[in-house]
Amino acid sequence: MGDLIPTFSHMGFILKGTGTMMVNHQEIHPSKGQLYLLPAKTKQTMFTDAQNPYELYYCHFNIGSCGTELFDSLNLPLCIDVKYPEKAISLCENIIQALEAQTLTSFIQSKQYMLNLISCYLESCPEDSVSFQESLQDSPIAQAIAYAEEHLDQSISVKKMAEVAGYHPSHFAKLFQEKLNISPVQFLIHKKVDYAVEQLTATTRPISEIAEALGFSSQFYFCNFFKKQTGMAPTAYRQIYFRNGSK
Incomplete structure (x- = not known):
């Protein structure tokens, strides 16, 4: 592999x-x-x-x-x-x-x-x-993260996350990177992929519904996004998981 x-x-x-x-x-x-x-x-x-x-x-x-x-x-x-x-x-x-x-x-x-x-x-x-290691619990960054997780079906900007945290966008992005070792933009991408992977592997929910739940305007755009991030189309990912998901 x-x-x-x-x-x-x-x-x-x-x-x-x-x-x-x-x-x-x-x-x-x-x-x-x-x-x-x-x-x-x-x-x-x-x-x-x-x-x-x-x-x-x-x-x-x-x-x-x-x-x-x-x-x-x-x-x-x-x-x-x-x-x-x-x-x-x-x-x-x-x-x-x-x-x-x-x-x-x-x-x-x-x-x-x-x-x-x-x-x-x-x-x-x-x-x-x-x-x-050091915890982010109850910190301003944690509040921004919680907001993002609750609004995955929307288009969330770094500016909005910074506003929730009470920071200037540039300072927020720098602090976020230092604490989580990932940029806010990449974090948002990962959260959407995480949700998609969970839905694809733990449910039989239609891909069109997963796309809608993540705020994509069409299944086509979601499939392109998912393939870019994982290297596989959602349907193929689901098929491979269920084929190899046991011993």
Whole structure:
């Protein structure tokens, strides 16, 4: 798999096989019985041994608040030995079954199983290997982010976000970049892609409805936008996800 910078996090449990994964400039070698984590918005590359290819469970997800992913706020190892492998396998299988059911209840259950898997990961991290970074909670930038998240169906400008935060646009853009390591414009793009990916992979909602919910004037413009950001048309993305979404 070549270089990717996905807008979602990727977590997997290795059943067998060997290989190498690069996360930004960090190299990891997940092996049997280990969980690995590829955080959202990091440069990722994966290679598997042709003679001993990976067999694994994996899932894509987003978790966070105020526009900040949980793993943006944590320093933690990206590959760990699991304390309870059977529990991790059971959770992965439960996630798959819940998503395949495609009901409101099962969708909620899938999120709960995912949270339990993340908890399993954190519980298995070596002592003192997890620490928090500076939080944006309740800051002016957090208010601007919350506004943007609530108005994804509209055309949101950096000027409007700066106004919500109480800053001059140029100062806001600079501060935003310093705090989140991403420009406000790119952040807005990522949020729209995040929403689209969630709808494409967790629902059977028509693409035309997803486009409308994100404020696009037509499905055509949305499809062009999505393909530019992900390299795939929405329909192809959905098909590949459901084809490869299980073990």
